[in-house]
Amino acid sequence: MNLALVHDWLNQLGGAEDVLSALNRMFPRAPIFTSIYDRQRMPAAWRTWDIRSTWMDRLPGVHRRHQPYMPVFAWVWAHRRIPAEHDVILSNKSAFCIAAQGLHPDVRHICYCLTPTRFVYDFHAYANKERIPPGASAILRALNHYLRRWETRVAQRVTAFIAISREVQQRIRRHYGRESVIIYPPVEMPAGLPQIQDQGFYLIVSRLLPYKRIDLAIEAFGKLGLPLIIAGDGRDRPRLERLTARQGGSNIKLLGRIDDATLHRLLTACRAFIFPGVEDFGIAPIRAMAYGKPVIAYAGGGALDYVADGVTGTLFYPQTTDALVEAVLRHSGVTFAPVEIRRHAERFGVERFERELSEFLRGLGVAIED
Template sequence: MPNSNSQIPLAKQSPRVVIVHDWLTNMGGAENVVLALHEAFPSAPIYTSTYMPEKMPAFQNLDIRTTYLQKLPKPIRKLHKFFPMLRVKAFQKLDLSEFDIIISSSSAESKQVKKTRPGQIHICYCHTPIRYYWSHYNEYRKDPGFGKLNWLVKLAMPIIVPSLKRADYKAAQAVDVFIANSSEVQKRIKKYYGKSSTVIHPPVDVNRFTPARERSDYYVALGRQVPYKRIDLAVSAANKLGVNLKVYGNGSEHEKLVEMAGPTIEFFTDRFGDASDDAVTEALNNAKGYIFPAEEDFGIVQVEALAAGAPVIAFGKGGALDIVQDGESGILFDEQTTESVVEAIKKAELTNFLPGTLRRKARRFDKGLFITKIKKIINDYS
């Protein structure tokens, strides 16, 4: 018989996890990361500064908790991006003491959340150190992407950004573990925050796509139509070559892009002003190629294009270097100019890309791998 004094070891309790995201007002790659994090930890509530459920149907049945900014009148709340210091304060005020592990999904202020008791761990999945403070301040100062309000933002940036940078740096020092979404972001985390990080690429639903063997005669450009996305380069290159281009998305540059487009270019948006998933899936499944002129932190749509069998014509900086192998899964160009995009399209036209091979290359970014890697990090700190 066992010794009466022996103790049966208690089963290890799962840590209580919470997910914190900058804002939930439009769908994008970062929001898909949040959904995958929730799939990994389905009991975790999601905190965010502001939430627009009508634009976020994928979050409809999840436990979404907001900051006090959600109580602002809707017209003011919709302008939340003008008030970063309010978001800093809002995240700092959150009481997350009931949770053991805080996972912030951050390209802005969500990393400002505070640990409130011993033993808590803050893991930051960093989409990038805040671009308009650190890596791309000069570009944003030149063209902030607020349309008619650009003049106001340009005046305000030199006044408010220095203190916001200090607050962002201080918050980064309190993070226990950084996860970078790409090799480029890993470099930025080290450069601007002085912190080491592990790269885990964002999750991509590669099974959403079914590549057509016989490709159509058009290229695709896709994304928020804001200055740094440089969709104007795809439009001007298509104009110059006279190739068919389908442009999906919307943003402050939309009217400008429409005005400059020639007869071979079509624009598509849905009722929310963006591109619907079904339309994008169908377009990429049949596209001759995907044009990606931006320097992006990662660039999930590049992986989606490969999963759909479309080679990627991309600016050879940032996250593209983790995704595209020049001459194998696409063509990389060195300068953000119309001429460089034109030459890259010409090279792509002369290269034989096999849709099945491109799809296999996309599988290394599958959502299942992301979830496995995230769970391992959480287990290591539990």
């Protein structure tokens, strides 16, 4: 069968794009259908891929801030048809590309579901996290009822769902009334366990966005006085820099975007990885675990699938500064086994993802052309 890949938008790099990279390696001949594609912000190597976007690329500011255009994305995907030569659609979905359809009714749609659309099913939290202006928020909220009914309806056309975590599996059941299997996202593993180091600092590697709750870590480490390094960039960076300055800031460093060599050095040398937000899954913490490093994570979302308290890291609850402070102090009294942490991380490697996805597709009778 001839497969088409579908991805909501390509204007930022994150876990969804890691999955897309793995899918492209598995199916290099499959075109990638998306809504917008910012060639300048995405990896240069992707320019050799067959990426097919839409007229939405011409909308003002859509590549920098796509959130106010959410109803437009829904409309575009509701009316987009994948060319007739494709027998199978494999969507890598966090939003409205779940509506992608073929030109004939026999096309199978397998949805690798990163999450039911947060904009639709948890609008209040989404609007707060993304800081949508009040005027735009009021208009979008008025449309939300119709979008929710529409997405629930189009979800019934999907042939089969794959969830990325237990949390997402529960959301699929709750919002769509559909069952799913879990295939964890692919995480690139370093070759073998790197030489163990502990230079005493704690590490965050993340896009700097409000919902990542990096502000909790800055406040907690401001109280603790322990060294914290934050690598990554994003629109929340100015606010986080101001917060760091108010905390005294000498023990907290925001490095901005870093290259792979620097990331390797930081993961090798850190004491533990800090993960204070709620994620559908969370690839960055598992990368840290692949280096034998424990993770201090909020006890919610995808972290519950891989952070075993006292074994691969430390969980904290509730999602407050004081709870994170207490978790860091409790964590310092535990001796972790790097080899055991690495072994646990290997459950989430790329080869495992490719094997499980291929087996799942074959189980549906889907034989994909190489």
